[in-house]
Amino acid sequence: MTGADLIVLADRIHPMGAPGPAVTALAVRGGLIAALGTRDDVRDWRGNHTQVIELGGATVTPGLVDGHSHPVMGLDLTRGVDLSTVSTIDELIRALRAAPRGEWLCGWGLDPNVFGGAPITYRPLVEALGADVPVYLTSADAHSALVSPQALALAGITGPRDFASGASVVCDPDGRPTGHLLELEAMEPVRALLPADDPADRRRRLLDLLRRMAAAGYTAGNAMDFEGDALELFRALEAAGPLPMRWRFAPFVMPATSAADLARVVEQQRLRGRRWRVEGAKFMIDGTVDGGTAWLAEPDTHGESTAPLWPDPAGYSAAVRYLAERGVPTVTHAIGDAGIRHVLKTLGVLPRRSPVPHRIEHLETMPADLLPQFRALDVTASMQPTHCTHYTRADHSDNWSSRLGPDRARRAFRCRDLREHGARLALGSDWPIAPFDPRAIIADARLRRPAGRLDTEPVLPGQALTARMALEGFTTQAAEAAGLAGRSGRLAPGYAADLVAFGLDPLTAGPDEFAESPVLLTVVDGEVVHRADTPVSP
Template identity: 50%
Template sequence: MTVADRIILGARVRTMTGPEAAESPEAVAVADGRILAVGPRSEVLALAGPGTDVIEHPSATILPGLVDAHSHPIYSLGIVRGLSLAGVHTRAGLRAALERGRDEQAGDEWFLAWGLDPSAFEGEPIGNAELHVVLGADRPAYIKMFDAHSGIASAAALARAGVTAPFDNPDGSGAVGDTEGRLTGHLLEFPTMELVERILPPHGFDDRVRQLRGLLGDMAAVGITTAHVMDLKDPDALELLAAIEAEGDLPVRLRISPWCEPTTTDAEVAALVAMQGRGGRRYGIEGIKLFIDGTVEGGTAWLATPDADGEGLAATWPEADAYAARIRLFDEQGIPTATHAIGERGIRFVAETLASLPAGGVPHRIEHIESAEDDVIALIGASGIVASMQPTHCTHHVRPDGSDDWSRRLGATRAGRAWRTGDVRRSGATLALGSDWPVAPFDPWEIMADAQTRRPTAHPGTPAVGADQALTAVEALEGYTTHAHRAIGSAGGALVPGAPADLIVLDTDPLTAAPEELLDARVLLTLVDGRPTHR
């Protein structure tokens, strides 16, 4: 008989294998990093030996480890610098926050901030005027907007970056100008933002290792055991991870999908293919990420008709057929892909491209799916395309009265199709859930709560956005367990003998707790490979 290394006892085990039996199992045994047994307390305890670590939480629920299906933990290190502007939605609030940040960063040459929602400009054009009022035009300053697809630079920062006049690129990126042709400081999409970001104060390697280790530990503390990392932007990202693993295990498994962009050459594509499988003990490159468009708020989402500001008619790929050719190449190589698609035209194009691939291949995903039409949702379900969505993008930034920038730009009809998670599930599609950290907080319990209420659950009385798109408690938890695994072609996310021992112990039962109660849920234990990453 195999002796358990560790036995976890609780009030119940949610195995996520289907409808729970009348008498739910109460215990899980772990040996050699895998689930040894799941069953009644007495049966599982019989597997204990003299050295078995028995952990008991009599009123808690044992669950599979959670998967954040869309996250940017390494890339976020260069974003979450300086003042957090999350939750700022008015000009007055922005000015007050900038004044506070000015005092906090008084000794720094650069002023840095992140996480600003465009709603703070109250419908007026986004620009650097508030930065100049509070900081003066001579101080270099940079704000990364909440969507991470745009930024605001002060006049001094623009001058240092060599940006002297407005410009537009074919892929929708550019530096915005006002009606008189003067730079506003609003920078759209990655190629333009990088002009400023490459001259920001350096962020030391050792500091980033420490910060990343702490971030992954914080993710483990809320029950995340795996994150699907949707970038490999930092040139030293793998070195950062190797440095952490040189001192111990990562607290969270990382599945990394580097970017393929319109400017990626054939030689670089070959290198992306060759990178597949490279990694360490708990991290590896196992896919490729692409973009078909940008964001609604930046005017770079690919829409069927212009938005309220006359924008949104361009794809990120100037020749969209080139995107389709890349997808076919990766499919032939057996490499799963994930494509960022926001606007209804972009989502349609990606869905039709993926639906045309030969059946039976690796899974391919569409990320975000912010506003999609009925027939496209049906196509996603019928074609086995995976949907990867982030409920709090809707509940944190969309207002039922349509006054937010996302809704204003799209208009009532398209805004009425916001984040159709319920319809995606009803189509039969796999629906993986995540945060898109640092675009939104990575707390999975808030995300699962908001997925059920379709409103910011932390703010009682707030009206719902698309109440008919709410998920059930089971569907929300599946989005972080079984469906997140299906999204990458894995049968994981369930507590069954032989499965990797990635599990958590929660002080409540997420399948019976009210969404409001999930906000106070506390993870008592997180195991990866049967070893504690949070306890």
């Protein structure tokens, strides 16, 4: 082989295939891996216009794939002041007082643990700003919002409301709204009043996000929505130049979806660009444990989380079947044990008319008898390790664990159990619910605590993944989850030339150290989309 477009050299290259001879060089031609070998092979690959990149002591792996993210919805969810580091009511009040004010005061990332188990109400908002300021704060899980009395008044919310889904306006015993809005339908009347973003600013913010993700090692992502201006945004970005990473979109399918809505989702599967495409549909069978809207087999300690988001679960199953019969792979958010069980039961009798397997997202608490069903039914398990490490505690004192009680909290976030039962496990970030950096997520998956926090006790350390399992969750297992096992996720001749180079070896470096590893190079379709000039010593 001669005339490569690109040659990459590094002391360690992990193809992520079967064990074989050491690889220290690879060649790319026409957007595909053309050859693997050693530095001695370079003279046979090089042509007159070949770009050669020598990375010294770096480690090259297949490009990383974010299994679950919200790049467009995240533009809305990250409006205003970042509250993700707030841990007490007093800190929340100070943050709101210090926040810049416009027509509305918006914030995001509000952790329910801030309220210490007490009811979540607008009282701190009033103490900080008074009752006349319209405030809209999105919770850390994005499944609820906390709004001020003025925001409620502007939206005309004066008491309980009925919704097609399991959403609700939380009210006090006298029927007065507390400001806590659970699930998307309840949030929408207030959210719809927020001032619109400038389209040019949204394009700028989205491109900046994609570039930062590529600089962290991502070459692709799975977007769990395709709502609002997503089509216009991605078409506009791609008209201006190649995207720095690939994207697969799954439009939402919500309760009360009509036959026409489902037909529209099928039609959307034809939408695509050079590095993006619609492929799938996103369902939610339940909400969250923190909000009391998960679907559990037994109530939580507050007497909540007893019902699905779809009031009629048979309607969910019928909608999934309609799409599956038309070759649309489905993705379902399922948090609680009853929700996971119903989704598996639904998927277990569906026809397989797509090369892309159906998948279930989050899988926060489930009994052992469900573990082998993922392999038996060829269903992808998609999980986000930082949901566990960022929002729960080993002593079960957090809101999530205390709501579940110790028994269900101990059978939680079962990453290792799923792998050992032969499940396909894709890993992701769920940005902006948690940070997107895959280095930290890989570290957290191995540590079962946040990377860099050496004094934090691991949560259920028996569920820790090995270094290779964690890397596979972003590479080989991610490719299989997308139906691309023969074309992506590994470094082999004929595979997509998507790769990343780290300063440290993800398979041998300590997890805390790897979380800080420089990303030296990211390549998509054989094109360099990120390059750092930091030299790496052997």
